[in-house]
Amino acid sequence: MLAVIQKTANGYTARYERRLKHPVAKVWAMLTENEKLAKWFSELSVDDLREGGVIKFDMQDGTFEEMEILELKAESVLEYTWGEDRVRFELYPEPDGCRLVLIETIAKLTDHTPKDVAGWDVCLDVIEAVLAGRTIESSKSAWEIKYEQYAKLFAELG
Template sequence: MLAVIEKVEGGYVARYDRPLKHSVEKVWAALTENDKLAKWMSNLQVEELRKGGTIKFDMKDGSGSFIDMEILDFQEYSVLEYEWGKDRVRFELYPKPDGCLLVLKEFISTLTDHTSKDLSGWHVCMDVLSALLEGRYMEFPKGEWEKWHEKYKLAVKEMQIIEYDS
């Protein structure tokens, strides 16, 4: 299911809701433990897991360059929010009787040509994370990303039209 994109004060928010048949603790580990994180978002590495701490983004461009991203909000087993370029990303976990609900929000200040790429990337990363939690390792599926990218390009374009008409 496509993320819901909404206009909010100061920009936009894209929200992905993923019901998972796994405990909050297991999903939290996948979000915060580097050995598990590397299997679904290989660019990220947690340095200091606390509010004000750092997550490093490996550019993976052969330069050895990393971008330090500050952890803006942290509540163990519940909330992890950090910088994402000029924007921010927030993971929220809600316990449910049969597992948990993972909510991923990307707060976007301005819609750009890159927005649809980010959104389709997060969409596919959530699929890869779900597979990992099920015990299946999955390479990043470029073909799936391309399919979702087309859908997110349309969704972003619709938001831009709405904004223009307002």
């Protein structure tokens, strides 16, 4: 299922939701522990896990983009800057695991927006697969399919 895209007073939000058959602590570790984070988003690393701390994005050219952690509630909320945008993960315990919600706050739509939104969607699929002990054969193929869907969705939004 695709993210729900909504227009807001300050731009847009993309809201993804996944129900995972894993406890909050295990999913939280995927978001905050570098060895686990590398399994689903190898360019990201947590440098300083605290509000005001830093998550780094490896630009793959020897430089790093630093993203500030805006909100951190252990095993519940992780929100950080993403360029001009924000990325927020929320975890909710459920009887058979947890619900993972990702909300990307998008300041303005660009040609790159559908690519990013498709990328986050695939990242969530990879998290789910890693936790289940599965692998996704081709993240690139999965991304291409979702990118086409999101490109169409954003074109309809104007």
